[in-house]
Amino acid sequence: MAAEKWNAAQLKEFSGADDMKVSPFYRDGTTYGTPTWIWSVVTNDNLYVRAYNGQKSSWYQAAIYQGAGKIHLAGQDYEVKFERVTNTPELDQAISAAYQAKYANSPYLPPMLQVGPVGATVKIIPAH
Numbered sequence: 001m002a003a004e005k006w007n008a009a010q011l012k013e014f015s016g017a018d019d020m021k022v023s024p025f026y027r028d029g030t031t032y033g034t035p036t037w038i039w040s041v042v043t044n045d046n047l048y049v050r051a052y053n054g055q056k057s058s059w060y061q062a063a064i065y066q067g068a069g070k071i072h073l074a075g076q077d078y079e080v081k082f083e084r085v086t087n088t089p090e091l092d093q094a095i096s097a098a099y100q101a102k103y104a105n106s107p108y109l110p111p112m113l114q115v116g117p118v119g120a121t122v123k124i125i126p127a128h
Contacts, residue, residue, distance in 0.1 A: 006125070011045060014047055019073060023071070024066050029068075033062055038050075039103060046125075048095050052112065053120075095121060
């Protein structure tokens with residue numbers, strides 16, 4: 001079975017949206033965690049996020065452990081799956097370039113391009 005994908009219209013809307021909140025499931029696997037506002041980017045036809053505090057971020061740990069939850073993005077809620085990204089130099093560069101383009105004027109951008117957050121990159125896919 002092929003992995004679910006966001007459609008082109010969703011990806012276009014997501015690329016300009018800055019309202020992402022991520023809510024991985026708690027350990028019970030059914031209760032959504034407290035929504036955490038994070039930056040999101042679209043590149044290579046996928047939706048990605050990075051944890052500002054790296055792999056120690058509680059939302060990141062829950063997302064990787066549970067593998068599912070929901071997000072709020074572009075004014076809507078979506079049931080999703082979270083996948084740990086196996087970083088390659090090419091993918092790291094593409095995601096970093098998307099962060100640089102979208103958040104160029106933010107003082108929080110430089111840390112998002114460092115080893116900690118890069119090592120805590122998550123791909124978000126729809127859970128249909």
